[in-house]
Amino acid sequence: MLTLYRPGTGPLHRMPAGPKLLLVLAAVLAVSLLPSTWAAAGIAAALPVVAYALAGLGDGMLGLRELARQVLAVRWVIVITLGGQLLFLGPEPAVANTARVTSAVVLAALLVLTTRVTNLLDAVERGLRPLAALRVDPARAALLLTVTLSTVPVLAGLARDVRDAQRARGARAGLRAFAVPFLVVAFKHADELGDALTARGVR
Template identity: 40%
Template sequence: MITSLYRPGDSLLHRCPALWKLLVLMVSGICLALPFARWWFLAAITTLCISAFIVGKFGLSELCRQLWSARWILAFTVIAQVLFQPWERMAANTIRVLDVVLLASLITLSTPVSALLDGVLSLLKPFSFLGVNTDGIALVISLALSAIPLVSSNMRAVKEAHIARGGHGGVMAWAVPLLVISLKQADELAEAMDARGN
């Protein structure tokens, strides 16, 4: 069964309009993707993410939980670069990925899916005059933002269950269940969208 990652609350982050959060994510993502982004900028975005977890009243425990959930994504990022990039660039790229994951997590933790979808629609509204299917694009973006922390959460649950069973069988012992869970959730989502006529 698909569950929402939204955590109800009354913090400043919760009250912030979804559109503003999406704009911060979009601008930060674009700036982080620039190859000439300086270390001070990466440090500033990371500090912003940590501060947002505190302001949102999620606490450092939730930040650590999100970091732990994203450990395999970060590990893959490091492994993919270790033989081809100097360590400074590898570290910078890993921090970029980490910051995007944390920003996406903050949005899904503090914003209901309905408000997130409305925010994406507002962001894309100017393009509707060009004949762009903004409703479809908004739905895809909302699902993508929700999928990042959801997959990390699934991976954490599967790995914990795998370790509880003794941790035998290698990567395939937890990768296959993770794939099955993800496909099942995707199937449930497709059925829900069909029922709503999307």
């Protein structure tokens, strides 16, 4: 399975997958519940900065280089979210909502960057084991949640690769010129992921 995991020895790398997953989910939930105010936008923007700085990613800039890379990868999401909400809601809620969405995405990326997919899968499966009494398959549910968590940063990485390739060829920037090749590689990734799951007996 394609992953963005980066080996390291920072605090988040050393933390067990289960508690780390709960910590990141709590942070994402807290960001999502912030009000649509300028102060909330500042909090939403500051939280990933602190989280990446404490993660110990080893990029030599307290995580800021990796954070900038993750934000850059979802720039079209930021532009579309901000533009649409500026049109209908006004500056303050538009900036606050966009900051919350961006913060949630990069925090989810931090989980995948510091946790091996196998460890994350095992942690989710253990947490869902009590649901087996309700005829819920913990392994299948864990796989679904893990793939979902992994997909957001993976797609962000694919988007960055597409834009880098276009820039290397001197292609003109534009949403239409970006969308078509991005959809092609995204569908290709989905097909490869489906084939990998099928090969492992997942139906």
